[in-house]
Amino acid sequence: MRNRISTFLAYLGAGLTLLIAALVPFVLMGAFTNAIAHAGLHVDENYTGGSVARVLERNGYKILIYQPVRPHFLQRTVPFVQIAFEPVSALPAEVNEVIDLDSDGKPDVQIRFKTPADPQTALHGDALALDGKFLSFENIGNDSFSRMVIRIGNRILVRVPMSH
Amino acid sequence: MASSTTTVSRPAPFRGIGRSLLLTLPMALWSLLIFAPTFRTPEHDHQISSLLVITFMTTLFFLMMRTGKTYRWRRIFFVAVGFLFPVGFISSLIALRGSMSIPIERMVTGDTPFCYMVFPMLIVPAALTRTLIFPGSILPTESNPHSIAAMIALWLGMTLVLGKAWCGYACFFGGIEEGFSSIAKRPRIRRIDPRFRLVPWAILLFVVLLSAALFEPVYCSWLCPFKAVTEFPSVHSIESAIQTAIFIMLFAGLVVLLPLLSKKRTQCAFFCPFGAFQSIFNKIHLFTIRFDREKCVDCSLCQSVCPMMAISPESVREGKTLLNCMKCGACVDSCRKGAAVWHLKGTKVGLHPERARLFFLYGAWAMATMFGGYILANAIDMTLHFLPFHF
Secondary structure (H helix, E strand, O other): OHHHHHHHHHHHHHHHHHHHHHHHHHHHHHHHHHHHHOOOOEEOHHHHOOOEEEEEEOOOOEEEEEOOEOOOOOOOOOOEEEEEEEOHHHOOOEEEEEEOOOOOOOOOEEEEEEOOOOOOOOOOEEEEEOOOOEOOEEEEOOOEOOEEEEEEOOEEEEEEEEOO | OOOOOOOOOOOOOOOOHHHHHHHHHHHHHHHHHHHHHHHHOOOHHHHHHHHHHHHHHHHHHHHHHHHOOOHHHHHHHHHHHHHHHHHHHHHHHHHHHOOOEEOHHHHHHOOOOOOHHHHHHHHHHHHHHOEEOOOOOOOOOOOOOOOHHHHHHHHHHHHHHHHHHHHHHOOHHHHHHHHHHOOOOOOOOOOOOHHHHHHHHHHHHHHHHHHHHHOOOHHHHHHOHHHHHOOEEOOOOHHHHHHHHHHHHHHHHHHHHHHHHHOOOHHHHHOOHHHHHHHHHHHOOOEEEEEOOOOOOOOOHHHHHOOOOOOOHHHHHHOEOOOOOOOOOHHHHHOOOOOEEEEEOOOOOOOOHHHHHHHHHHHHHHHHHHHHHHHHHHHHHHHHHHOOOOO
16 A cells, blocks of 8 residues: 555656646746745855945036945955946046045045047056045056956946955 | 676667657657747747757757666767857857856956855855855846846756756766767776775865855856856956966866766766765755666676766665766666666666656656757857857
8 A cells, every 4th residue: 555655756756847847937947036036146246346425526427436346255355435427428538536425524535537539448547546446546547356457338347445 | 897798680770750759748848848939030040959959958868768778868968068168158158258267347247157066155154144156147138138037046956857867968077078088998006095085075174164154156257167168257466366376276186087088977076066966966856876686796886887976886885876966877788687777766666667768758857848958059059159150
């Protein structure tokens, strides 16, 4: 009797496996994708730059200042703040902005870069730290996740490293 | 060890043509269903590549039914996927960004295809902080259909069906090794210390813990041999130059040279942490290979032909394969006494082995057609695209 039950369950399982195989491309993949997308997961801020903290309006363009990104556990990265300038089409030929990153009323960094006319042109820029919390850099392009001046679509991203 | 055979007469086919065709019919319909969307597009290249893949997959399945052999025909598909995957993938990358290296801009925007090898390393950081330590987008986008959620969903669905057989029916990386391991007639390296089988588990533990601590996919950053034939971060520092050198050396050693010399899938059997991770699913997967002790003559042929070293003298005595068996069927096909059999857990060993094989193969080949078939079609499509004339 026990053998019969286990045989029945075995074939039931085998049939279910076939049913799952048939459902994978048409039903299950979509359902699993939705479930994973709604699981509250997010990609590491080290890649994405984190979330926007505040927006500064300028003459025709905006400066988006992001939340500081700090390393998790023993992550081998330097903390940084991402700044986005957009749209590129509205930026002056040379951007030279003094920005208060931490909203304490004092300037923190001076960002300088030449706005490229051609999207394919390699971009380089400087950051001068005006506060000890941040680190300066010179003539930097797509160097590292914590120190970069890059163009992505119609925006220019600058990541300024923090000293701690 | 294997003894040489002097058989001159061709063995009788396992099944008649009519019955084999009948058993192949569901798989032919499945292939048509999977590739049906391409016939609604106006591009003839897509249609030709789909038609070729449907014919290829259906023919191989027919031959499995007709001959009763699994490994030989599966290997043709698997090696084709292994060698054609880089063709399709690399040419897509070249067409998209002119290089195999990933610029930092692509990682920032999440335009990087997600690779299943990273799954084991994602689990701990995701569980602790809900953070995915891999660049990419969670949902599919126009520029990146291979998003994180889609690829995890695909892996999950396929793993429910295949379990560890992922390594034998889906992993295109394994196909490259299987290709190289099939070239030599006889192995130059005959004796491999069985303790090497434990190395993938050690690497799995090491990369999972280190990835959680460093919050980066350590295996992908430092150890993945297949970066050499897919994509890798652009070389812009001494560290990235060392990483690229490691990828190339591991690929040359573990994927090309050692499989050539040993006729084993050395990277899969002695290195791959994802393979070790998939082995865990063998505990719950319904299908397995068993040895009928009454028929077994302890000739060790099954052990010598197993590409994963998933059979040991002890396991044969117990009538089982080891946990890393990927159900490729090499042992069953080679056993002259019919002692190695396909088995459905819960049933009596050796009672209906062909029934167990059929149940397994329908599911496995359905997944192979969906996943590997897509890779083959993509590669053929890209090749047709680069031809000086178009259909």
